[in-house]
Amino acid sequence: EAQVTQNPRYLITVTGKKLTVTCSQNMNHEYMSWYRQDPGLGLRQIYYSMNVEVTDKGDVPEGYKVSRKEKRNFPLILESPSPNQTSLYFCASSYGTGQDQPQHFGDGTRLSIL
Amino acid sequence: GENVEQHPSTLSVQEGDSAVIKCTYSDSASNYFPWYKQELGKRPQLIIDIRSNVGEKKDQRIAVTLNKTAKHFSLHITETQPEDSAVYFCAASSRSSASKIIFGSGTRLSIRP
Secondary structure (H helix, E strand, O other), rough: OOOOOOOOOOEEEEEOOEEEEEEOOOOOOEEEEEEEEEEEEEEEEEHHHHHEEEEOOOOOOOEEEOOOOOOOOEEEOOOOOOOHHHHEEEEEEEOOOOOOOOEEOOOEEEEEOO | OOOEEEOOOOEEEEOOOOOEEEEEOOOOOOOOOEEEOOOOOOOOOOOEEOOOOOOEEOOOOEEEEEEEOOEEEEEEOOOOOOOHOOEEEEEEEEHHHHEEEEEEOOOEEEEEE
């Protein structure tokens, strides 16, 4: 089954404790992206990648890191999480450059930073 | 940078009536406009999209119209049903924005029985 898989689905942690949210897709998509969803703000793009070893900042990259060492994986890293990063996070992937293709979303990761 | 404004933020319609959600964008180079539906506790899923070389696209009860001159696009749902209740997001992107995708803030649609 074609899918985007995120882990963990839920995480409660404390300020400053490094964490990684994994994202994997099995559709051989070139484009992958991370979004955060906050009430009243919609989906805001954090980082995206158009292919292996190519990553770019989205609209809200501060406090986040990503890597794209393999085509299927695109982990999101919070080196020193803070409470304002408490949010619902979605990973997505699509064909080609992603700019003009539908995004396929994972099931989301709810992060709470205390 | 690109900005996408979506209205209304909430919408309640009687079952069987039509619903219209509007989005405006700022980057005149935008050329791809998808709409996503997000049911409660679920992931966003594409319901329809339109590219800048087309003015209107229809898929059963759902249609999207694009006015490039005015830089706005709209989602139209006819004969609404209870399963249409969800949050709807518009988005816009352009090659000039280096593959960034900008979403609207969402519309919570409720269908009254």
